[in-house]
Amino acid sequence: MSEHEELWDAFIRDTAPLVAQVGERLLALERSLESLGEEWREVMGLLHTIKGNCGMMQVERGEELAHSMERRARGARDAPIWEQARMLGPLISSAAGLEDVLADKVSGDAVQDLIAGLDAAEEDQDGDSTSARRAAAQAVELAGVQPGMSHVRIDAEVLDRFLELVGELVICYRRVCAEAEPRQPARARDSREGTARAADGGRAEPLELLGKHVGELRQRVLDARLVPLQVLVTRLKRLVRDLATATGKPLSFRVEGEDTVVDKSIADQLGEPLIHLIRNAVDHGIEAPSERRAAGKPDTGQVELHISTVGADVMVDVRDDGQGLSRKRLEAAATKRGIDTSGWTDRRVEELIFRPEFTTAEKVTRLSGRGVGMPQIKRTIERMGGELQFQTKAGLGSQFSIRVPLAAAIRRTLVVSCGSEEYAVPIESVLETFRVTPESLYPVDRGWVTSWRERVLPAQYLATQLGGRDQVEAADAQLCVVVEDGRRYSGLIVDDVSGQQDVVVRDLDPVLGRPRGVAGMAIVGEGRIAMVLDPRSLPWSEGRAAYGHMEAPA
Amino acid sequence: MLSFLVVDDSSFLHSILKVSLRRYCDCQITYANNGAEALEALREREPDLILLDVNMPVMSGLEFLSHVGESALERVPVIIVSTEGEEEDVVRGLEAGATAYLRKPFKEAELHDLLDRVVGQAAT
CATH class of the missing domain: 1.20.120.160 (HPT domain)
Structure with a gap:
C-alpha cells in the first residue's frame, strides 16, 4: 500500500x-x-x-x-x-x-x-x-439505493415522472390491445377483458396479464404519492409557537384530522396558503391580551385547524376566536375604495377581502404585510381546482374554509378545436389521431363510419354532437381523434388538434346543467375556456339503445 | 323533383317510406319487392336514389348490388335500410357499394337527416 x-x-x-x-x-x-x-x-x-x-x-x-x-x-x-x-x-x-x-x-x-x-x-x-x-x-x-434500508428517499420530481410514465404506459397498453384485436362484432368486445381474450390465441393471455400489472402499477404509484398532512401540521404548530413569541399574544393551537392523507402535490401546495392564513389569523384576528380581557375572553387566543374529507375533497378550516370583522368596518373600507355596498348580502361583503385593492389592516405589520395577499391565496386554491371561503362575526372570530381535491385533479388532455370552440379530451381515452377526408366517411344512421386500422369506426362531428345546431361543412381534410369509452372505439371529427396539455378540471356552473359527454371545464392556452369531454357519456356512446321506434306514419 | 326507388319485400315498409319520403320532398317513388324486380326497374329508368333492404326473397339486397355494376352505383347513391345492424353487416353493405346505411327501426328524422347528407354528397 x-x-x-x-x-x-x-x-x-x-x-x-x-x-x-x-x-x-x-x-x-x-x-x-x-x-x-x-x-x-x-x-x-x-x-x-x-x-x-x-x-x-x-x-x-x-x-x-x-x-x-x-x-x-x-x-x-x-x-x-x-x-x-x-x-x-x-x-x-x-x-x-x-x-x-x-x-x-x-x-x-x-x-x-x-x-x-x-x-x-x-x-x-x-x-x-x-x-x-x-x-x-x-x-x-x-x-441510488442505499443497501440495508427499508425506506428510500425519492425526489418528488421522480415521483411525478413515475406518474407520467405510468400514464403513458396505460396508453401504450390500450394501443397494443386495439392492434392485437381482430375485426369482429361490437358485442364481442364488451369489456377490456373481452378485448384481451378475443385477441389471437398466443397473445391474449400475456396481454391480459400486462393489463393487470399496468393497472396495479398505476395504483401503487398513486398510493406512493399519498402523504399525511402531519408533516405540514408540524410546521404550522411551530409557526404558531413562533408567532406567539413574536407578537406577545398567548396562543393555543388545536388541530383535528392531521392524519388525513392527500396527494403530495396537494400537500405541497397547501403549505403556503395555510401559513399565510394562520399568520393572518394571529396578526389581524387575535386581539392583544388586554383587549381580550376587556371583551370578556380568556387571555389565550384560540387558533384552530380542522381537516376533514368529504367525498373526493379535503376541507381545511382555519378558525380564530379573535375580533372578527364587522360589516361596518368592511363597508367603511369599501367606501374608501369607491365600492358601493348598499344592498349587498353579508356574504358578498365578507368576500370583499379577496379583492386585490382590499386590506383592512390599518398598519402593515412585520408578520403579515409581506405582499402575499388574500387574492393570491385565493388564486392558488383555485388553481388547485378548489375554493376558498371566508366568514366572520364581529367580536367572535373568523373562519377561512379551503376545499380542494384530495388527489390532483390535474388531467392530461388532448386539446382539439372545432370552429371557434375548443375541447379537451382526457388523454387516457385517446388512441390516435388520423386525417379523414369527406370521401372516407359514410353516413350510417345519425352518424358516420370510417375505416380505421381495418376496422369500422363510428365517427361524429364533435361540434354537431355537442349542441352546435349547424351541420358542419365537411372541410377537405379534417382530423379524426380515436377515443375509447371502455366499451368501444369511436371517432371525433375535429378541425384541428393543438396538442397535449395538463389542465385542472372544474365543475360546470350548476346553472348550465351537465350536458352529456362533458366532464367539466378547464382553462387552456392563454386563458381560454374549453369543455373537458367525458368519452364515456358522449351522446352516441349508448349505441342502438339510443334509437327509438319509428313514428307512425300519418 | 327527385325520384326514388324503394326496394323492400314488406308492403308496410313501402307505405312508411312513401309517407316519409313525401314529407321530405316533392318526389316520385317506384317500388320493387326484391333485387330482381329492382334490376328491372333500374333498366327502365334510373332514379336519383335507391333505398334498399337486405333480406328479401328471390334476390337479396347484396346480390342486387353485385349485379348492378360499379358504373351505375357511381351515378346512383344507395341507402341500405336493414334490420341487420351489426358492424359486419354495415361493412358488408358499404363494401358492396352502398353509400349509406340506415338501421331499422329508424325515426323519420333519422331518415331525413341521412337523406340530407346523401343527397348533399351526391350533389357535390
Whole structure:
C-alpha cells in the first residue's frame, strides 16, 4: 500500500461517518423542526470538519461542496421557521452528493450543480429555482439505493415522472390491445377483458396479464404519492409557537384530522396558503391580551385547524376566536375604495377581502404585510381546482374554509378545436389521431363510419354532437381523434388538434346543467375556456339503445 | 323533383317510406319487392336514389348490388335500410357499394337527416 493509499483510507474512515451524520441530522430536521438552533449548530460543526479533511486531502470538490453547505446551514439557522423547511431540500441533496464525492463516483459538473442549487436556494427563498431542482434530481440519480434500508428517499420530481410514465404506459397498453384485436362484432368486445381474450390465441393471455400489472402499477404509484398532512401540521404548530413569541399574544393551537392523507402535490401546495392564513389569523384576528380581557375572553387566543374529507375533497378550516370583522368596518373600507355596498348580502361583503385593492389592516405589520395577499391565496386554491371561503362575526372570530381535491385533479388532455370552440379530451381515452377526408366517411344512421386500422369506426362531428345546431361543412381534410369509452372505439371529427396539455378540471356552473359527454371545464392556452369531454357519456356512446321506434306514419 | 326507388319485400315498409319520403320532398317513388324486380326497374329508368333492404326473397339486397355494376352505383347513391345492424353487416353493405346505411327501426328524422347528407354528397 502506497503512502497515498494509506492516507486516503484514513481520510475515508474519518470523514465518511461525518458525512453520514450530516445526512441523518438533516433528515431528522426535516421530520421535525423542534430544537432547531442546536441541531443546525451540530450540522455546521460536522460540515466544517468535513471541509477541513477534504482540504487536507486535496479533494477540491468535497471542500467546495462542504463549504457551500456550511454557509447554507448558517443561513438556515438564522432564517424564520417557515423558511427553514424549504432550505432543507438542497442541503439533503448535497449531503448525498458528499457521499458520492468520497466514493469518487461523481463528476465535477454534478458538484457544481449542487452548489448552484444551494446558492439558488439562498437567493430565491422559495427554494424552487430550476437549478435547485436539477441539483435535487441529480443527487437522487447519484445516490441510488442505499443497501440495508427499508425506506428510500425519492425526489418528488421522480415521483411525478413515475406518474407520467405510468400514464403513458396505460396508453401504450390500450394501443397494443386495439392492434392485437381482430375485426369482429361490437358485442364481442364488451369489456377490456373481452378485448384481451378475443385477441389471437398466443397473445391474449400475456396481454391480459400486462393489463393487470399496468393497472396495479398505476395504483401503487398513486398510493406512493399519498402523504399525511402531519408533516405540514408540524410546521404550522411551530409557526404558531413562533408567532406567539413574536407578537406577545398567548396562543393555543388545536388541530383535528392531521392524519388525513392527500396527494403530495396537494400537500405541497397547501403549505403556503395555510401559513399565510394562520399568520393572518394571529396578526389581524387575535386581539392583544388586554383587549381580550376587556371583551370578556380568556387571555389565550384560540387558533384552530380542522381537516376533514368529504367525498373526493379535503376541507381545511382555519378558525380564530379573535375580533372578527364587522360589516361596518368592511363597508367603511369599501367606501374608501369607491365600492358601493348598499344592498349587498353579508356574504358578498365578507368576500370583499379577496379583492386585490382590499386590506383592512390599518398598519402593515412585520408578520403579515409581506405582499402575499388574500387574492393570491385565493388564486392558488383555485388553481388547485378548489375554493376558498371566508366568514366572520364581529367580536367572535373568523373562519377561512379551503376545499380542494384530495388527489390532483390535474388531467392530461388532448386539446382539439372545432370552429371557434375548443375541447379537451382526457388523454387516457385517446388512441390516435388520423386525417379523414369527406370521401372516407359514410353516413350510417345519425352518424358516420370510417375505416380505421381495418376496422369500422363510428365517427361524429364533435361540434354537431355537442349542441352546435349547424351541420358542419365537411372541410377537405379534417382530423379524426380515436377515443375509447371502455366499451368501444369511436371517432371525433375535429378541425384541428393543438396538442397535449395538463389542465385542472372544474365543475360546470350548476346553472348550465351537465350536458352529456362533458366532464367539466378547464382553462387552456392563454386563458381560454374549453369543455373537458367525458368519452364515456358522449351522446352516441349508448349505441342502438339510443334509437327509438319509428313514428307512425300519418 | 327527385325520384326514388324503394326496394323492400314488406308492403308496410313501402307505405312508411312513401309517407316519409313525401314529407321530405316533392318526389316520385317506384317500388320493387326484391333485387330482381329492382334490376328491372333500374333498366327502365334510373332514379336519383335507391333505398334498399337486405333480406328479401328471390334476390337479396347484396346480390342486387353485385349485379348492378360499379358504373351505375357511381351515378346512383344507395341507402341500405336493414334490420341487420351489426358492424359486419354495415361493412358488408358499404363494401358492396352502398353509400349509406340506415338501421331499422329508424325515426323519420333519422331518415331525413341521412337523406340530407346523401343527397348533399351526391350533389357535390
